[in-house]
Amino acid sequence: MTKETIRDVILRASRFLEDKGIRHPRLNAEVLLQHVLGWEKYQLLAEMHMEFPEESRETYERLIKRRGSHEPLQYIVGHQEFFGRDFIVRKGVLIPRPETEILVEEVCKRKEMFTGHPVIVDVGTGSGAIAVTLALEWPEAKVLAIDLSKDALLVAQENAARLRASVSFLQGNLLEPILRKGQRVDVLVSNPPYIPSEDVQHLDEEVRCYEPLLALDGGEDGLSPYRMMVTQLPLVMREEGPALVAFEVGIHQAEAVARLIEQGWPPAKTTIIPDWQGIGRVVIGWRESINWFC
Numbered sequence: 001m002t003k004e005t006i007r008d009v010i011l012r013a014s015r016f017l018e019d020k021g022i023r024h025p026r027l028n029a030e031v032l033l034q035h036v037l038g039w040e041k042y043q044l045l046a047e048m049h050m051e052f053p054e055e056s057r058e059t060y061e062r063l064i065k066r067r068g069s070h071e072p073l074q075y076i077v078g079h080q081e082f083f084g085r086d087f088i089v090r091k092g093v094l095i096p097r098p099e100t101e102i103l104v105e106e107v108c109k110r111k112e113m114f115t116g117h118p119v120i121v122d123v124g125t126g127s128g129a130i131a132v133t134l135a136l137e138w139p140e141a142k143v144l145a146i147d148l149s150k151d152a153l154l155v156a157q158e159n160a161a162r163l164r165a166s167v168s169f170l171q172g173n174l175l176e177p178i179l180r181k182g183q184r185v186d187v188l189v190s191n192p193p194y195i196p197s198e199d200v201q202h203l204d205e206e207v208r209c210y211e212p213l214l215a216l217d218g219g220e221d222g223l224s225p226y227r228m229m230v231t232q233l234p235l236v237m238r239e240e241g242p243a244l245v246a247f248e249v250g251i252h253q254a255e256a257v258a259r260l261i262e263q264g265w266p267p268a269k270t271t272i273i274p275d276w277q278g279i280g281r282v283v284i285g286w287r288e289s290i291n292w293f294c
Ligand SMILES: C[S@@+](CC[C@H](N)C(=O)[O-])C[C@H]1O[C@@H](n2cnc3c(N)ncnc32)[C@H](O)[C@@H]1O
Pocket: 093, 094, 095, 096, 097, 100, 123, 124, 125, 126, 127, 128, 129, 130, 146, 147, 148, 149, 152, 172, 173, 174, 191, 192, 193, 194, 214, 215, 216
């Protein structure tokens, strides 16, 4: 009997994944095989006609079955790239999304507003993608990161350690740990749960059945976490000097969140940053430096 080549096995796995309704089945089949064999993409392409290594068959078929049940690829391989760095992810923590890179980019663009060692807080840190990236991209800053979920904080701490980022992690409800410490901050950044409760049931199976509900459900209209945080802005933002708030928001939420910031934290100005599809994705609120001697 002729043995199967790597290409044969990939094609069979792709067909299986396609039947299960997985988007980009071939890419998924290849990435999972690279993961099992510990190979780079170029090695896989170069060795397509090689005989499939029998000792890897059981593991590969098990992973393909998991993917066929719509478990996210990132949970199976255990990592996701964010802002050019590799982050560990596993069940219990949201997989960082490319849209969130816009949030980080917009914060980094505004570094010049601040001098010295500004205090940044990332609320709902999840895998730590935002906090760790900001700590590495803005080394002068002191970065704090909060999450309600112990599981998320464990992953975030692991990511900070692996990527050698200096971040202080706190467990608690939104800004409560900061209020408890009496800490004032210069920059507040957050990608909170923002899906309206009713809409959670309509999310893709991959998200709905595998990613943590705590990371998704933003209450009745999806705006509850913003409302809570905005109410606390006057108590947590530094009283003088420049200050910045940057929120990632869901579809059709940008205007409402901008109004919440303007009303809850006068005299803040706001701007909305669209994503690549033109959807308002990031809301920035800022207060310029107040010169009390003018
Ligand atoms: C949408 S995820 C964002 C994760 C990560 N920052 C990212 O952008 O990939 C929201 C995060 O907020 C956390 N969270 C939800 N409710 C919270 C609360 N009341 N206080 C603190 N964190 C909360 C969740 O555990 C989750 O990690």
